[in-house]
Amino acid sequence: MITLQQFSAMIPKNKDPESWYEAAVPMFEKYGITTDLRIAGFMAQCAHESADFTVLEENLNYSEAALNRVFSRYFGPGKEDASEYARNPEKIANYVYMDKYRSKRGRLGNTRAGDGWRFRGRGIKQLTGRTNYEKFGKTIGMSADEAAEYVATQRGALESACWFWKTNKLEKFADKDDNLGLTKAINGGTIGLEDRDKRYKDAKAILAGKCVKSEETRTLRKGMEGKDVKRMQKFLGVEADGVFGFGTLTALKKWQNKNGLLPDGIAGPATQAKMFK
Numbered sequence: 001m002i003t004l005q006q007f008s009a010m011i012p013k014n015k016d017p018e019s020w021y022e023a024a025v026p027m028f029e030k031y032g033i034t035t036d037l038r039i040a041g042f043m044a045q046c047a048h049e050s051a052d053f054t055v056l057e058e059n060l061n062y063s064e065a066a067l068n069r070v071f072s073r074y075f076g077p078g079k080e081d082a083s084e085y086a087r088n089p090e091k092i093a094n095y096v097y098m099d100k101y102r103s104k105r106g107r108l109g110n111t112r113a114g115d116g117w118r119f120r121g122r123g124i125k126q127l128t129g130r131t132n133y134e135k136f137g138k139t140i141g142m143s144a145d146e147a148a149e150y151v152a153t154q155r156g157a158l159e160s161a162c163w164f165w166k167t168n169k170l171e172k173f174a175d176k177d178d179n180l181g182l183t184k185a186i187n188g189g190t191i192g193l194e195d196r197d198k199r200y201k202d203a204k205a206i207l208a209g210k211c212v213k214s215e216e217t218r219t220l221r222k223g224m225e226g227k228d229v230k231r232m233q234k235f236l237g238v239e240a241d242g243v244f245g246f247g248t249l250t251a252l253k254k255w256q257n258k259n260g261l262l263p264d265g266i267a268g269p270a271t272q273a274k275m276f277k
Helices: 004-010 017-031 036-050 064-070 089-096 130-139 144-151 154-167 179-187 193-207 227-236 246-258 269-275
Strands: none
Touching (some): 004 017, 004 193, 144 154, 227 269
């Protein structure tokens, strides 16, 4: 239903796509993510949420200014002093994620001391809150605490996201090719919609064989070597020695920026498609 090459192309910044692929295939089968539209929707959304499956735990290392901006409901005049929480992830989590400080609608089941930190966001979908960990854990024979440890692993990061997909019946959006609806269902709004849409469009093209057809269109990163690197270097007008070094990286970023692409210095399917169209 998806090849390693296709899977790798959808998470171009990930340096270990092979092990992720091996873990993902049985999960896709188990949770019914087995059509092109479902796979494209799942991969696009989760790759956005986790920066290509590289960020598996929520970063709560906020500065004072960031706390006042991101968590204005909890910090500011008449509320808690953000300076007392800044750069203290555990203390932040045990305040903003505890039910006693949240509205009824936003409660997470975090009622015991330390729950906010213990059940912070993890996995490629950022599973958060004791209630969600308990529900997920129950389906795989684990306690909430055991599930929290499991979601921090590669396999658990994937399975928790697949569980969330199935539990919330997200296939109904994917089956209608509705990435906007899928984004709202996952995000609660449209934050990051531009990147989610781009990833979704690319994923569908990859699965249709339009971007990834052979080794010549593998995702290229700094440190790689080969004929495909040499071909790209010739296009960029740098020394074509077939080694993706700093000079090639600089030239690629400059070209990406000039051509309306994310200047990340990675020649994935979208970049190569535009280069060699």
